[in-house]
Amino acid sequence: MPAADPPVDPLTETSAPAGTSAAALRAAIPLFIPAIPFGLVVGVAITDSAMPTAVAWSTNVVIFAGAAQLATVSLAATATWLTLVATAAVINLRHVMYSAALSPRFNDQPRWFRWVGPFLLIDQLFALTSVRTSLSGPAWRRFYLTAGIFYFLSWTTVVSIGLVVGSSIPVEWRLGVAPAIMFAGLVVLGLANRPGIVAAVVGAGVCLLALDVPNNGGILVGAISGVTAGYLADVAEVRRAEARRGTADER
């Protein structure tokens, strides 16, 4: 699920008082629409999964993170427990960023909310709540919980619909390809700058070369290479910008 453009629609802010549950829902719904096809794909992937269907479905409640769920249910056929868990851990690293960015907002919140809130922290909820700087205390908490629970319930519903529909679709339709297409689309929509493109190309290229590494280890090799390449490209870009500024100053 891409964390889309600034999610705040000025209209939703004015039509319902900020901090009410109604305002939270009005802000939350538009951001959910792009996640619907993704949820359907996860549902179809659950029917395709090498895991028992009920266990694969339980990822909605136990994991509640689209990309990690999709990886878990679709890698089950070929990966060992260790690669599966390691892959999910790498996919989830962006949540560490969200957690880092939101932690100051949780300072004045009660302890129970510090423990419960993070469970709901998907991309959309981060996009919505991190920009609501005008809200704090109970108002921000109500906003966070309303939007978060809405996402949790809608996500589970959409995945379940995908599961029901998916099991009646014939194999010849090759819906098994959909997760790969979805991940590629997420990469493209998430690309914001040149180092990001470097990270994606190196990640895919190294994984392609490392396909014969046992237990899907190529995913991790590719991911680590991609992150390193992206970081180095980022550093190089900053250096170049500084050098340019330096020569401009000399003139």
Next chain:
Amino acid sequence: MNTVPAIAAVLSVGMITYASRAGLIVFLADRPLPTNISRALRYVGPAVLSALTVNLLAGGQGIGGVEFVEVAALGVSIVVAAVARNLLAALAAGMVTLWLLLWLL
């Protein structure tokens, strides 16, 4: 995958997901991440998702598992995603390409 290892895998991924979301909120309330780490973390998304795409395309059969029709479908969906900035359009374009090629070839 049998039921018990599947449950173990789902629970482990669930715990890791929760830990990565909750860790800094619960334990490190206002200490910021070092800038180098947060800069590197920015590239986790593109790197891991593109590696995962390649791996899923191969389907655990090495390079021999990559089929031309699937690569073509993926290529079309990437172009559509870049131009239309819309995940649903990209998915639809990719699947339609795949079905057309399977029917033609």
